[in-house]
Amino acid sequence: MTILRRLALLPLLVLLVATVTFAVVQAAPGTYADTIDNPRLTPAARTHLKALYGLDQGARGQYFHWLGALAQGDLGRSFLFKQPVADVIATALLPTILLAGTALAMDVILGVLLALISARRPGGWIDRILTILSLGVYGLPSFWLAGLAILLFSLTLGWLPASHMASVGADRWAAGARWLDLVRHLILPASILGIVGAASTARYLRASLLDVRRSHHILAARARGITESRILWVHTLRPALGPLVTLIGLSLPVLVGGSVVIETIFSWPGMGRIMWQAAVARDIPVVMGCTLVGAVAVILGSLVADLLYAWADPRVRPQ
Amino acid sequence: MRITTGIKAAFCFILCLALIVSSGCTPPTEDLSDTLVIGVLADIQSWNPYLTETKFSEDLLALVYPSLAVEMSDYHDHPPTFAPALAKSWDLGSDGLGLTFHLRQDLVWNDGQPVTADDVVFTWKAQTSEEVGWYGAYTKDFIDSVEKIDDFTVSFRFSQVYAYRLMDANEGLIIPSHLWGKIPFSDWHSTDWLPHVVGAGPFVPVGHVPQQDIVLGANPSYRLGAPATIDRVVWRIVPDQLSLMTQLLAGEFDFVNSLAPEEAQRVEADPDLQVVDIPHRGYTHICWNTTRPELADPRVRRALGMAINRQTIIDTVYRGYARPSAGPILSTMWAFDDSLEPLPYDPRQASLLLNSAGWNDTDGDGTLEKDGRPLTLELLTNAENHMRQDICMLATRDLRAIGVQATPKTVEWGTFLSRLRDGDFDGAVNRWVEPTQIDLEDVWHTTPEALESSNYGRYSNPEVDRLIEEVADVRDIELQKELYGQIQHLIVADQPYTFLVEGRKLRAISTRVQGSIQNDATPYFNLEAWKLP
Numbered sequence: 001m002t003i004l005r006r007l008a009l010l011p012l013l014v015l016l017v018a019t020v021t022f023a024v025v026q027a028a029p030g031t032y033a034d035t036i037d038n039p040r041l042t043p044a045a046r047t048h049l050k051a052l053y054g055l056d057q058g059a060r061g062q063y064f065h066w067l068g069a070l071a072q073g074d075l076g077r078s079f080l081f082k083q084p085v086a087d088v089i090a091t092a093l094l095p096t097i098l099l100a101g102t103a104l105a106m107d108v109i110l111g112v113l114l115a116l117i118s119a120r121r122p123g124g125w126i127d128r129i130l131t132i133l134s135l136g137v138y139g140l141p142s143f144w145l146a147g148l149a150i151l152l153f154s155l156t157l158g159w160l161p162a163s164h165m166a167s168v169g170a171d172r173w174a175a176g177a178r179w180l181d182l183v184r185h186l187i188l189p190a191s192i193l194g195i196v197g198a199a200s201t202a203r204y205l206r207a208s209l210l211d212v213r214r215s216h217h218i219l220a221a222r223a224r225g226i227t228e229s230r231i232l233w234v235h236t237l238r239p240a241l242g243p244l245v246t247l248i249g250l251s252l253p254v255l256v257g258g259s260v261v262i263e264t265i266f267s268w269p270g271m272g273r274i275m276w277q278a279a280v281a282r283d284i285p286v287v288m289g290c291t292l293v294g295a296v297a298v299i300l301g302s303l304v305a306d307l308l309y310a311w312a313d314p315r316v317r318p319q
Numbered sequence: 320m321r322i323t324t325g326i327k328a329a330f331c332f333i334l335c336l337a338l339i340v341s342s343g344c345t346p347p348t349e350d351l352s353d354t355l356v357i358g359v360l361a362d363i364q365s366w367n368p369y370l371t372e373t374k375f376s377e378d379l380l381a382l383v384y385p386s387l388a389v390e391m392s393d394y395h396d397h398p399p400t401f402a403p404a405l406a407k408s409w410d411l412g413s414d415g416l417g418l419t420f421h422l423r424q425d426l427v428w429n430d431g432q433p434v435t436a437d438d439v440v441f442t443w444k445a446q447t448s449e450e451v452g453w454y455g456a457y458t459k460d461f462i463d464s465v466e467k468i469d470d471f472t473v474s475f476r477f478s479q480v481y482a483y484r485l486m487d488a489n490e491g492l493i494i495p496s497h498l499w500g501k502i503p504f505s506d507w508h509s510t511d512w513l514p515h516v517v518g519a520g521p522f523v524p525v526g527h528v529p530q531q532d533i534v535l536g537a538n539p540s541y542r543l544g545a546p547a548t549i550d551r552v553v554w555r556i557v558p559d560q561l562s563l564m565t566q567l568l569a570g571e572f573d574f575v576n577s578l579a580p581e582e583a584q585r586v587e588a589d590p591d592l593q594v595v596d597i598p599h600r601g602y603t604h605i606c607w608n609t610t611r612p613e614l615a616d617p618r619v620r621r622a623l624g625m626a627i628n629r630q631t632i633i634d635t636v637y638r639g640y641a642r643p644s645a646g647p648i649l650s651t652m653w654a655f656d657d658s659l660e661p662l663p664y665d666p667r668q669a670s671l672l673l674n675s676a677g678w679n680d681t682d683g684d685g686t687l688e689k690d691g692r693p694l695t696l697e698l699l700t701n702a703e704n705h706m707r708q709d710i711c712m713l714a715t716r717d718l719r720a721i722g723v724q725a726t727p728k729t730v731e732w733g734t735f736l737s738r739l740r741d742g743d744f745d746g747a748v749n750r751w752v753e754p755t756q757i758d759l760e761d762v763w764h765t766t767p768e769a770l771e772s773s774n775y776g777r778y779s780n781p782e783v784d785r786l787i788e789e790v791a792d793v794r795d796i797e798l799q800k801e802l803y804g805q806i807q808h809l810i811v812a813d814q815p816y817t818f819l820v821e822g823r824k825l826r827a828i829s830t831r832v833q834g835s836i837q838n839d840a841t842p843y844f845n846l847e848a849w850k851l852p
Contacts, residue, residue: 030733038374039600039752043761043771045454049372052452077508081529082365084509091529150562155569162569163562164531168356168553171526171534267557269530277361277558282733 003303010299017295018288022066025279025287026059032079032282053079066288075292076285080278085289088274093293095165096258096270099189104251106194108244111201116232118202119209127206134199146192146265153188161185163267189266193259201247208240242309249305253297257290353550355832355851358563358572362530362556366512367499368492369445369453378841379554382535383518384492385434385543387420388485392838394755397653397796401485404543405434405493405519415480418488422471428495428517429540436467441496450504458490482794483756493519521547521847530556537847547847548834567592573829573851576842579706580638583825595826595837598651601752602644603707605698605714605817606776608745613694617813622672623696623746624662624817627717633820636709640825644818646807647763651821653796654757654803659811661818670721680722687722695724700748701735707748710819714748739775747775750822757803759787763810778815 033041033049041049050056054065069076075085114134118127137145154162161167161184170181212218213236221235258272271290278286364371368380388401388409406420426434443465446453461484464476475488495517502510516524521544522535533554537547555572557563564582567575568589578586578594586592607614607623614620633641643661648654678687678694687694698715700707711727718725730738738744751762751773764787765779766772783806790802811818824839833850 028733029731029737034733034736036372038372038377039754040374040377041372041454042457043773044457047771048452048456049454052454080364082370082508083511150565155565162566162571163557164555166528166531168532168555168571169351169354169551264559265562267531267555267559267562269528273530273558 003307006299006303010296013299014292014295018070018292019063021288021291022063022284023059025282025284026062028282030282031055032284035281062284066285075289078278078283078286080281080283080286081274085285088286089271089289089293092258092269092271092274093256095268096263096272097255099186099263099268099270100193100251100255100258102186102190103193103197104248104255106190107197107201107251108248110194110198111205111244114198114202115205115209116237118206119213120232122206122210130202134202137196138199138203140196142192142196142259143261143265145196146189146262149188149192150265160188162188163265165268189262189268193262197251201244204243204247205240208243209236212236212240245308245311246305249301249303249308252301252304253294256297257294352851355549355552355573355849356571357552357554357574357576358557358567359554359576360556360558360560360563363527363533366516366524366527367507367510368494369451370507370512372454378843379533379535380492381520381841382522382843382846383516383520383524384494385426385519386489386492387439388489390486390489390755390840392755392840394653395651398482398757399486399755401489405439409485411484416477418475418477418484419468420473420475420488422473423542424471426519426542427540428497428519429523429538430498430517431540432495432497432517433470434493434495434519435470436473437470438493438496439473440465440467441500442491442493445494445499445504446491448504451507453491455490458487462488481791486756519543522552525551530558532556541847544847548850549846552846567827572827573832574842575827578825578827580636580640580825583640583827584638586827591830592827593830595824595828596640597824597826597837597839598649599752599822599824600649600651600755600839601750602649602821603710603748603750603819604644605819606739606744606747606749607815607817608742608747608776609779609815610742610777611745613689613692613696614745616676618672618676619678620814620817621662622669622676622721623718623723624814625665625669625672626721626723627714627817627819628664629661629819630664632710632713636706636713637820637822640823641820644821646811646818647759647816648757648803648807649753649821652753652757654800656804656807658804659807662814666717666721673721673723678722685722686724693724694722695726696745697726697728698746698748699728699730699735699738699744701732702729703732707750711748740771742775742777744775746817748819759803759806760791763787763806763815776815778813780809780813783809783813 031050032053033046033055054062057065066076077083078085078088081088114130118130121127150162153160165182165185166178167181170178173181218231218235221231226235256271257275258270260272260276262268263270263273264276271293274286275290278290359375361373361375363376363379364373365376366380368377368384371377371380385405387404387406389404391400391402393400405422405426407423409418409420411418420439422434422436422439428434443459443462445451447456447459461478461481462475463478466474466476468474477484498515498517502515513524513527518538519541521538521541523538524534525536526532526534535552537550539546541547557566563575566572568585570591583594586594607620609615629643633639633643642650645659645661646656673687677689679689680687682688696718698711700711702708708727708729711729715725715727739747739749761773763774763778763783764772765781765784766774766777786802786806786809790799790806793799793802826837826842828835831852835849836845838844
């Protein structure tokens with residue numbers, strides 16, 4: 001029931017987010033017609049473009065026009081990309097899901113692993129080194145890490161490509177080689193996102209593991225003579241996963257929203273980069289479209305997080 | 320302990336994964352000797368030239384679609400002339416209102432269809448269609464009709480006689496009517512154009528992955544000149560200038576169109592790259608808001624200009640890739656008056672001028688005052704351009720040295736533009752990029768309140784207005800030059816702008832590329848003749 005009620009609220013929440021976003025975008029000075037850097041665009045030509053894109057209709061007129069189209073399932077046409085917004089988003093969604101999905105998998109696997117290692121002997125030297133490392137990575141800006149990784153792995157060692165999803169000329173290769181090429185291009189950006197994520201995941205999970213370990217049911221399990229490894233894997237890990245699944249659920253928006261910084265640095269044609277370009281160019285339809293997708297993802301993500309949490313911790317299961 | 324074995328197993332798994340991936344890390348050996356790779360910051364907007372607004376889209380599509388004539392870069396000596404292209408010749412009618420183009424009969428689209436007068440007529444219809452909404456439609460305002468005389472003769476009819484008829488008629492690329500004529504104009508904005516592209520230029524599209532690569536290949540049926548020597552040209556889209564530079568210096572690109580001066584210095588140090596250094600058709604200036612009471616006096620504006628050290632700006636911000644700017648017409652243009660000198664750097668004279676205008680430091684606090692009010696100024700510029708920010712800082716320092724309370728202020732581009740338009744600024748560091756035809760009206764003519772123009776500082780001089788109107792009707796080049804000379808002297812005397820510098824256009828080209836001609840018309844001027852070893 002709770003799920004249904006929350007799903008019913010979804011359109012209302014999305015509308016609210018969309019309206020606020022529209023107001024914010026409208027409040028930003030300048031229009032698409034002003035942002036294009038082309039010396040041949042005379043003031044008359046810019047005025048002409050404003051009329052063409054309906055930018056001369058005032059904020060309210062534009063809002064209701066956009067809302068009317070949305071009601072018919074039309075997200076409008078992008079000013080900048082000269083395509084229907086739905087197509088722009090569809091094109092950008094797949095690369096983002098690929099990148100963010102790979103990063104999330106690395107995040108979870110690496111995060112759980114590090115937390116388990118850390119939690120084995122809390123306060124031991126391994127734990128202390130991992131703590132320093134993960135806090136360090138977590139605190140570093142990702143553009144800096146990305147620059148460092150490019151410098152080391154692409155420019156100095158030449159192991160991995162520094163940007164894009166494919167090499168120049170890859171369109172002439174066989175399918176197998178193209179796949180391999182894609183994987184090579186994926187490694188650096190996904191690792192940066194994944195490692196930064198893993199650093200925080202490990203911190204959360206370590207704390208959570210230590211919490212659970214102090215609880216009575218673990219003491220009882222020990223008293224019954226259950227082996228340490230069974231205690232860790234079965235009795236400690238599952239209840240400790242609670243915060244982790246919340247984190248995973250909440251990363252759904254990132255999965256479809258992408259990362260502006262990483263996608264721009266690595267020339268990855270995803271949602272984050274599209275959204276950024278659209279925001280700078282005042283491409284209102286694309287900004288709105290991306291916001292809608294993001295809003296739906298945030299709401300669904302928190303729902304998924306709650307469901308997963310209930311699975312991990314039976315105490316919060318809805319009646 | 321089983322925990323350790325679990326962790327060990329996980330580590331082994333990751334290690335194996337890493338090994339598998341790294342074994343695949345040896346890149347497939349790809350021969351790029353036939354491929355020219357160009358780094359650019361943004362993708363093209365559309366394959367239809369009438370749906371694009373960016374300069375890059377236009378430059379790229381000009382390699383695919385033909386034009387009637389090609390504008391030459393000879394504007395230093397006279398207004399630019401045109402070389403034949405699709406049109407082998409043209410003649411102006413006896414009344415001055417007609418213009419007839421005689422087309423070449425051997426040109427074909429790369430699907431084998433001939434390029435004919437029908438294409439020219441259809442192109443004009445598309446250019447002026449409200450449904451298409453081409454931004455350049457204003458260039459066709461004085462063209463009443465375009466008619467096919469026969470398959471290879473087409474006649475333009477103008478509503479009035481004016482200087483730029485050939486330029487306006489030639490504006491825009493010719494598109495294939497036999498294919499695109501089947502798509503109603505109302506559907507143009509929702510059409511994916513790549514599958515519909517046929518070209519008659521030196522290159523045709525081979526592939527396009529949005530936001531990644533654009534691949535053009537040599538067009539075997541190109542007839543306007545020798546077929547392109549390079550088989551494939553790849554434009555790699557890198558949305559970030561720093562990444563673009565990194566990859567350029569790593570040897571991934573053969574050509575990059577826009578370098579900042581400090582980047583040009585790094586490119587010069589690279590033995591595999593060369594810097595292309597050509598005059599840029601722009602000038603950077605400080606636009607003064609003449610409606611501000613303290614800035615209404617030309618003496619004050621002249622003093623501010625004389626207080627700013629242009630040479631420091633050229634040496635530090637432009638690393639020498641610039642020259643002082645003297646007035647509103649670029650020094651590379653035929654109409655530039657050679658007798659104009661850039662304003663000298665003379666802070667002492669500037670102080671005297673300010674004193675004579677009534678600004679004195681009466682209370683000895685280091686700031687000039689008049690009627691008890693201090694001389695305060697905000698220098699506005701946009702945050703995206705660090706060179707302008709640096710200029711802002713240097714100008715602020717120079718102005719403070721003569722007792723002007725100047726403060727730099729950077730805002731985001733959209734805000735910058737709207738503040739300029741609203742007249743909400745004291746001084747604005749900005750740059751104009753000039754077209755090859757001279758148009759002083761938009762920036763220097765007095766603007767009626769309701770009209771939108773680029774005269775942000777609300778400069779108004781009736782004599783300048785009169786001369787701008789007069790020169791528009793003059794045919795004789797010597798007389799035009801004379802009138803433009805007068806206008807330049809009047810504007811320079813008024814100093815509505817502090818004319819700072821004319822920068823250079825800096826590009827990087829790989830030393831393996833031979834035969835490129837670089838000018839400011841387009842970065843890909845003779846791309847079909849570039850050679851790779």
